Amino acid sequence: MTNATEPTISFLGCGSMNEAILGGLLAGGISPAQVTATVRSAERAAELRRVHGITVLATAEDADANRIAAAGADVVIMGVKPVGTIALAREIASVLRPTTTVISVAAAISLAMLEAALPEGQPVIRSMPNTPSRLGRGVLSISAGTHADASLMAQARDILGSAGTVVDIPEKQVDALSAVSGSGPAYVFYLAEAMAAAGVELGLDPGLAKILATETVAGAGYMLAERDADPTALRRAVTSPNGTTEQAIATFDRLDLPVIIAAGALAASNRAQAITEELDS
Ligand SMILES: NC(=O)C1=CN([C@@H]2O[C@H](COP(=O)(O)OP(=O)(O)OC[C@H]3O[C@@H](n4cnc5c(N)ncnc54)[C@H](OP(=O)(O)O)[C@@H]3O)[C@@H](O)[C@H]2O)C=CC1
Numbered sequence: 017m018t019n020a021t022e023p024t025i026s027f028l029g030c031g032s033m034n035e036a037i038l039g040g041l042l043a044g045g046i047s048p049a050q051v052t053a054t055v056r057s058a059e060r061a062a063e064l065r066r067v068h069g070i071t072v073l074a075t076a077e078d079a080d081a082n083r084i085a086a087a088g089a090d091v092v093i094m095g096v097k098p099v100g101t102i103a104l105a106r107e108i109a110s111v112l113r114p115t116t117t118v119i120s121v122a123a124a125i126s127l128a129m130l131e132a133a134l135p136e137g138q139p140v141i142r143s144m145p146n147t148p149s150r151l152g153r154g155v156l157s158i159s160a161g162t163h164a165d166a167s168l169m170a171q172a173r174d175i176l177g178s179a180g181t182v183v184d185i186p187e188k189q190v191d192a193l194s195a196v197s198g199s200g201p202a203y204v205f206y207l208a209e210a211m212a213a214a215g216v217e218l219g220l221d222p223g224l225a226k227i228l229a230t231e232t233v234a235g236a237g238y239m240l241a242e243r244d245a246d247p248t249a250l251r252r253a254v255t256s257p258n259g260t261t262e263q264a265i266a267t268f269d270r271l272d273l274p275v276i277i278a279a280g281a282l283a284a285s286n287r288a289q290a291i292t293e294e295l296d297s
């Protein structure tokens with residue numbers, strides 16, 4: 017049974033990102049009875065029902081799945097690929113209640129594009145989350161659309177807060193934020209892959225090298241998650257004067273690793289802008 021004092025939430029599209037937010041919300045205490053999700057395939061719907069105990073509708077089984085889920089929601093969280101987001105907004109436009117807040121997590125889809133596809137006056141919020149949301153350790157930005165007033169932003173902050181740290185940002189900063197925190201987990205996983213490969217190069221067994229790299233990145237992440245953690249101070253605490261780490265860091269500096277990371281982030285941000293131009297034409 018739904019609880020009339022808690023908002024009903026519909027996740028339209030429930031793949032990597034929306035399932036991560038869903039996991040964070042459920043772990044944070046939101047009742048499965050308040051939540052509906054939609055996907056395309058019946059198999060994926062069955063899996064989500066089994067894992068999360070929520071109502072899931074598949075468009076393969078019911079062409080009206082998104083419209084049914086959207087009509088019953090106080091908050092809709094759209095999590096399909098950017099290329100499908102505007103079509104999805106148009107699909108649900110006629111069934112939304114005027115008070116329903118539509119949150120989109122799609123990269124590169126602007127508030128203006130969303131508002132143009134939805135009924136005049138619909139409250140819209142653009143969010144850029146990341147996948148550690150599943151563990152309640154995500155970073156989720158929110159940017160208000162024209163009709164998302166302070167109380168609806170507070171509601172979004174409250175709901176998404178179960179998935180991690182919520183930051184309010186002006187929409188013009190979303191692509192930059194996405195290049196740091198949206199894509200960022202992939203950079204860290206890439207580092208873990210590279211560390212494991214380096215261990216193999218040095219003669220370690222691949223299975224052992226993977227454990228060493230994975231546990232080291234996870235352990236360092238836990239240290240960063242401590243209150244007032246400072247990455248520079250933590251790095252210095254590992255780097256003994258004239259020791260081994262100092263040689264590794266000096267080599268990274270000589271090879272311009274920070275410049276390489278900045279170039280990657282710039283490429284991510286530029287790609288977001290290019291997708292916006294492609295889809296806004
Ligand atoms: N992945 C990430 O780390 C992040 C992603 N994002 C944004 O999140 C959005 C989703 O990305 P991601 O989760 O990676 O993508 P996925 O492909 O993993 O998930 C997309 C989901 O949408 C479903 N879907 C597709 N079309 C429809 C439709 N018409 N109706 C209902 N469901 C539909 C798919 O169903 P089915 O499974 O049946 O195919 C799938 O569950 C993107 O816009 C992306 O920019 C934002 C921040 C981070």
Ligand SMILES: O=C(O)[C@@H]1CCC=N1
Pocket residue numbers: 123194198199
């Ligand atoms: O790669 C992408 O396009 C999405 C947006 C940020 C992370 N994943």
